[in-house]
Amino acid sequence: MNLKTKMDASVPVDGLASPSSGVLPYRHAALDVLRGLTIMFMILVNSPGSWEHVYAPLRHATWHGMTPTDLVFPLFLFIVGASLYLSFAKSTTSSPNRRMQKITKKAVILFGIGLLLHWFPFQNSLSDLRIMGVLQRIALCTLFASALLLYCSQRGYQLFACGILLGYQCCYLMGDYAASLSLLGNPVRQFDILVFGEEHLWQGFGLAFDPEGLLSTIPAIVNVIIGFECMRLYQKGKVRELYLIAVAFLMLGGLWHFLFPVNKSLWTSSYVLFSSGLCLLLFLGVTRLHIYVQFSKIWTPFLVFGMNPLFLYALSWLMLRTVDLIFVSNEKELIPLSVYLFNLMSFVLANELASFLYSLFNMAFAGIVGFVLYQYRIFIKI
DSSP: OEEEOSOOTTSOTTOOOOTTSOOOOSOOHHHHHHHHHHHHHHHHHHOOSOTTSOOGGGSOOSSSBOOGGGGHHHHHHHHHHHHHHHHHHHOTTSOHHHHHHHHHHHHHHHHHHHHHHHHTTTTSOGGGOOOOOHHHHHHHHHHHHHHHHHHSOHHHHHHHHHHHHHHHHHHTTSSOHHHHTSTTTOHHHHHHHHHHOGGGSOOTTSSSOOTTOSTTHHHHHHHHHHHHHHHHHHHTTOHHHHHHHHHHHHHHHHHHTTTSOOBTTTTOHHHHHHHHHHHHHHHHHHHHHHHHTTTOGGGHHHHHHHHSHHHHHHHHHHHHHHHHHOEEEOSSSEEEHHHHHHHHHHTTSOHHHHHHHHHHHHHHHHHHHHHHHHHTTOEEEO
């Protein structure tokens, strides 16, 4: 990892190149704003005071369907793709092999950080360590999407992306289709058990099933490619076409839902298209709004999170795990500090509100650290 203490001098932190100007800055401020918003929401939904008391929009869909929370992860992958385009455009003199070497190194480090976060506080046996996860999926999607983008022609990686979505649908048609869409019988679970074993999968559904599984990571690569293509078109000034593409994605995803339901846990092909349509609309909306109030300090909180996204995400994770390791006396027994704090807040507030405020405090802690880094122009990169 390295620390960058300043940005490209040609583009200020609050600057934004016009899509038709032909300028390809290393930093795209509106993209940083959207990235920051995404990380803030990721922290918010991952750190409730109690998982039993969460406002409905802050929950993932039980199975089929989609909530606002289910948009967070594909939005981050969309941003990864858009950022890849800006990065590739900046380093036009580097060979594809050289770029892939750097990307592979970063992906391995990011995957390793994800494993370490799952293992923390390093007291549990490695025999049941969860292998896949959020950072691991980001690493794999970035790695394989970059390979396609660097070594295939534009038409080649577009066709490959379509092939991934159609091929993923075929995985569910090879047996009992109804069973393949269930929690117990889906091919994602069967594949991950075959590769990793049940003990290395997430157990949050009451059985071995990982919503960030290896097989379901394959269609998630398409989210990155879509983000790359959307930024390419945006930089060419094709904003009107992007709105039409967003509507087309929403329509195709909605229609495909009737055959292959929108499902974040399985990362179905319809989910890829539908979420990408929403992500594109959010990107266009934030970009447009940012142009009108370009230098307003209203964006500072989002830039704080957007400039050090993975560091602040990992920091919030470590804080949550650390608080769970501290035990305090509750008259009759010792309970984790996290439970004690939630009980204290829920004594005077409704359970859902107390749980939400607990998440806000965790996000605020990460934000304070991020603000200090932002003030000193310290940007921690892999």
